[in-house]
Amino acid sequence: MLATVGNKSARVAVKVIKKTRMTAERILEERNVLKAAGECPFLCPGLAAFQTPAHAFFVMPHVSGGNLSIILKKEPCLDRHKVKFMSAEMVCGIQFLHRHGIIHRDLKPSNILFERDGHVRIADFGLAATNIFTGDNTTGVTGTLPYMAPEVLLNQAYGPAVDWWSLGTIAFKMLSGRHPFYTSQDPKLYRDCLNTKEPSYPHSFSGVTQDFLSELLIKEPKLRLGVYGDIRAHPFYSGIDWKNVEAENIHPPYQAMVESYGDLTSECREETLSFLNDSNTSEYTEDIPGLSFTSHKWRD
Structure with missing residues (x-):
């Protein structure tokens, strides 16, 4: 309220x-x-x-600029330049959480808020796990089904890699207008889909974009981008000045889009x-x- x-x-x-x-x-x-x-x-x-x-x-x-779910209802597919910058700010927020031993566990479009100037604010920590540092794990089937990592759905022990999977599903949806996997609300059907299928990438995706998403959506948590390798160094983020991103010195390329929806x-x-x-x-x-x-x- x-x-x-x-x-x-x-x-x-x-x-x-x-x-x-x-x-x-x-x-x-x-x-x-x-x-x-x-x-x-x-x-x-x-x-x-x-x-x-x-x-x-x-x-x-x-935070009066609305959330990503609202934006995607208005504009189901965002261009790569907008997704690149938006997800870069999300990366900064996720990495801060993980450095402090926090796993969000419920990253999804409705929890990605925007200030009126377009900058990202990750919200809703009601399901967050704390004191999870390098090598530590937690348990519990929690989150929102279409954005849950396979290890969560399988009720296995898991670590920060689950947030990187969620980022991959969000970025996929921003770029394509759909989820990477079948999104039945039946947990068993969705779990079976994750276990048996790979994402179907649109032909419009560049090789760099597909590689970026496929590395975030690797089913083996230890090999998932964000845990394995430096996500900031991936070619998808070519040209990103990370110091200026972290300092919010870069004008978000989608500010006009956020402002057009007003304070709902x-x-x-x-x-x-x-x-x-x-x-x-x-x-x-x-x-x-x-x-x-x-x-x-x-x-x-």
Whole structure:
């Protein structure tokens, strides 16, 4: 939901989570990722976190340029120049997460947000795994089916390579207007498809583009681009000045496209948040230690 706070005129996004014994640890993990995200411009950070007896609240910037899912509904196929720059900013965000032991685990178009100037903000860390460093693994079938890596669907132990697979499926969809694999919502059918088929690449793809995507969509995690080899050095990113990308010194080539859709939340209605009054009936009202914080960027 959107909100304004105190005497601050700018809108913020607020995520509200009902506390339960089962979600307390997950809430604290998300809090830690949101706080760390404040050090990377390509991630949507937490500005503050607080709690009531029954709920946890995460305050985040209102990113008003829409998300990639909305853009792909308007323009199903994006040209390579736009995908190259957009995915380069995503690479910077993903690499920051992995350096800090964080796997996103739910990268998909609706979680790729844009500022009005066109810069990328990766969002929604509710399924993120933390403390996963080089050689470490985690488990759990989690994420969104068409963007899940094979090792996740097979319920195997996995590491950061799952995020690079998701990037590959997102880039494929941006360039072609479709997913690289059959996208039945039946997990078994989709799993069987991943195990038996290779992506069908459009004839319009250049050799460099196909090689880039095929290296991200390698089924063996240890050989997947991003884990194996330097993704920034791939010819797909030829001409990219990574220092200027990281400093957001390059004008996004799709800014006009993002701006044309406007702030889709500009017309909001006020609602009474009656669910906040249910603390008297909540089964779990214990404080989550260490949850609350306020970013220095927001205090300033």
